Amino acid sequence: MDLFDFKIFGFSAITIWFIGIVIGNIKKSNKTILISGFIGNILLASFIIIYWSYIDRPPLRTLAETRLWYAFFLALIGNILFIKWKIKWFIIYSLTLSSVFILINILNPETYNKSLMPALQSIWFIPHVIVYIIAYAFLAASFIIAIRGLINTSTVNKYIVTANNIVYIGFGFLTLGLLFGALWAKKAWGHYWTWDPKETWAFITWIAYLIYIHLHPKLKNDKTNLYILVIAFVLLIICWFGVQYLPSAQNSVHIYAY
């Protein structure tokens, strides 16, 4: 099996979502959107399972693989929040963003085939990465809501309340990811925290959300809340994809992930 199969799964998911959203909008049927959302999710999940059994290692190592999981969780969170809060624009945004990540993977296939180096063969590998991806997916959701709230200035309040609920969940997972990483680092490299550039940027991301959590009770319903969420998510993206380009990262131990 090679990438050709992912093209089938990926394009099918995107197409089903697209058709679901279009028909759902025309017929004013939320159910259609939701069903298409879940079918796409099942397709991605099936691909992950098949791919996992094919490569004989957890598919969590490369950036492309993290994007794959991310697309999956983002769509899943979109679907679940849709059931919970019935926010239609949100499921559309999360399915669109998920499609973007699928497309990036279809267009940049080369990072798929990599074997697992000894330092990554650990029981911490799966919890560490999955927890991070879940955190990233929740925080992306808060980012989408923040952007929407900034455009729609009349009802800022509503967006801040929604974003808040999601940020706390995302921040909890982000903290777990950081801590699992520390525990793993102790086993693999001898120290739980070495200020490796990837660690430093993960910490920066964490502090950015920490600022948000401490600041928003003081800011109450001010729009600044939403700006902070946007900045924090930009920092998260730098941590995820941008660290390798920084001068500080030339000796990073996380270099395998790039």
Added chain:
Amino acid sequence: MSANKWDFSIFRVIPLLYKMSNKKQIWQYPWQFKESLIILSTAIIISFILDFIDKSNTILKPVFPYNIYILLAIFVFDTLIFISFRKTNFVKWLQSGYLAISTIIWLFILVIIMGIFEQNNQSEGLIYNLHLNNIIYSKSFIIVEFALFTNLLMVIYSKLNEFSIRNFSFITNHLGILILLISLSFGAGDIEKYNMKIDTQNYVWGVSSKDKTTELPFALKLNNFYIDMFPAKITIVENKTDNIIDDNSNIISANKDSVIIFNKYKISLLKYYNNGVFINNKFYSVNDQGAAPTAMLCIKTKHSTDTCYVSCGSYMYPSKVYSLDTDYTIVMLEPEPKLFKSDVKIIYKNSETENISIEVNKPINIYGWDIYQTDYNKDMGKWSEYSIVEIVKDPWLNIVYIGIFMMIIGAIGIIFLGKKKI
């Protein structure tokens, strides 16, 4: 409102907070964001000036027992202040969210600097003078740590008298961070970390770094270094650019029945040898010193069928490639390690010996020393004649684990309890 809805005044956080506490005169209690930011920023700017004047760039890393003395002194001092003045506005400020936010913002700024400039390198000029290449040992970082310490301790004290699930989550989070902060700042000086190169010839008793030599209560000798490689991958290189043709379908890995179909060629794997040598251009599948992974391939076109060998070579033998045509060549890539470990013999002071193996991700612990497999002679690969292990002693480790454990509980609390309804 709508005119400036996209004004992107991202930096209005600080003016806004300023405004928030602006209803009263400055320095009039209760102190809020304005006062917190002025006090903290003044302290940090002074510490930057001090760092700039102090050309020696001394690293402030107290070791046992001085770190304990300093920690206790600060702890007792803070506690006494809390007990004596707990009803005052000053202590209320010390435990306030305003001080927390100011401190976290400064922590954020310092860590951003750390994330941009490479740390611990030999910089010159302003970066060096301001300690920007060594932030965690700069005076400004110590100010932030001190402010965090005091703020966290005070807020924990103030929350101790009321019990609820939400409060429990709050305390585990904040106490966990406080414990981690203490062990990272005060414990750093007590960590001993050395690289030890071991071989099959002699026992190594002591370890040394730049400034210190330590005798260990045991000695190590390498019995056998073992390395297991992933099967090497076979792929196609464009001669003109020397680049691998970047597509997954152009890679054969030995454990799969994969086939490369490239231009008019169909390339398949006939047999994969983990070890082999070429003598006078003839292949022998033997496991001698320097033997290298080798593959026998079948290359088919419409009109012809050919077999060939490719090998990635080793430190003793050159690699072997196969020219498809003038533009493309089949090569074997260097195999990646799957597992490496050292079977070592340990001898203790009382002459008792023990055989044990040290593997990546599976360190061993002897008398409080953690021993990690880290490196070997990469040029020689599986024929490496030595192994490098890292030997670490961190007396604060259990305290760190307590902190991490509390924060895990706290994080689960955040996920399930979420935001307090206001």
